[in-house]
Amino acid sequence: MSSDGTNAALAPEHFDVVVVGAGPTGLACGIDVKRAGLSVVNIDKGCLVNSLFHYPSNMTFFTTPELLEIGDLPFSSPNQKPTRQEALEYYRKAAEHYALDVRQYEPVQRIEGSDGNFILHTTDLHGRKREYRARKLILATGYYDRPNYMHVPGEELPKVMHYYREPHPFFGLEVLVVGGKNSAAIAALELWRHGARVTLAYRGAGMSPSVKYWIKPDIENRIKAGQVKAFFNSSVREIAPDHVVLNTPEGEVTIANDYVFAMTGYHPDFEFLCSLGIQLRGDADKKPIVDPETLESNVPGIYLAGVIVAGMRTSEIFIENGRFHGQQIAADLKKKLRQELSVAE
Secondary structure, eight states, X not given: OOTTSSOOOOOOEEXXXXXXXXXXXXXXXXXXHHHTTOOEEEEOSSSTTHHHHTSOTTOBOSSOGXXXXXXXXXXXXXXXXXXXXXXXXXXXXXXXXXXXXXXOSOOEEEEEEETTEEEEEEEOTTSOEEEEEEEEEEEOOOSTTSXXXXXXXXXTSTTEESOOOOSGGGTTSEEEEEOOSHHHHHHHHHHHHTTOEEEEEESSSSSOTTSOTTTHHHHHHHHHTTSSEEEESOEXXXXXXXXXXXXXXXXXXXXXXXXXXXXXXXXXXXXHHHHTTOOEEOTTTOEEOBOTTTOBBSSTTEEEOGXXXXXXXXXXXXXXXXXXXXXXXXXXXXXXXXXXXXXXO
16 A cells, blocks of 8 residues: 555556456466466456356256366366356366466456457555556357346336345235346246246247246246246336236236346446457357457457457357367467467567
8 A cells, every 4th residue: 555545556567368257268268278378367347257256056967077167177066057156166277287377356447458468457455556467358248237227217216126136035925027138037936946036027929938848837837836926918107015917918006016127138248348449240149259269359460269259249158169169269369379479580
């Protein structure tokens, strides 16, 4: 701390590559870049695999362990489908095994410079200003921390949540789940099974066809039996402290309510991408422009990895395919950085 009581900026650190993000894809990028013989650091505004940490406590993945592997490191699990807890342990061990340099709880405030000399300004866990110099950047920032808001009166109330963790605190209470896909179905079922009185509202005519085959009949049977009350072709009009107003095919319906889980999806930080000059394609999809072979964006030296490559079409890229983006990027980085060194010599 400086003499005036403020946190003084620390000396700049230099790396060949800075990876913004330390989720599974960001870690995979760090591993592949390190394997290419380049110096690399991962910077994340949250903890290691922050999105996975914020998944529901009892969540089970829809996929098998081997499809979550990064860096050729085996993911051993006694279960056909691994749990959130097992995944957190696996990615901690992967970071340790490859001795990745991961800076946690360090949001990036701004990025300056250009290809060959990017400057990242961050604030670390202790409030100190940090500066990183990098020849190349990889953005693997995911999307889970930016919910799709409903933009209705009352959405700002503390009873409205865009993330579901566990059911116990809602025993005996009136809970509305908004949405009709996997996360909404899982939340509704868990809440009902743990004693909440659950209502579900979804703009579709029924539960989405994308709901996993072992979950869909379960939630549909609960709705059919009246154990979970459902309003389809419906949307939230207004949220009040003790009730919610829905727009339904039969007109406005007011229901008693204590809590709302708005499971309406998430989206990448498009403002951040645009601030760096990255162009987006299409008003609806907002897919960033990238070279499909190298994943370098239209801004030289900035690469994209993981779900942000898909823009709003977040269902196109998961850990299972995003984990290979690091190999594509590392191959191009190795070639280009060697060429730059040759020119410099």
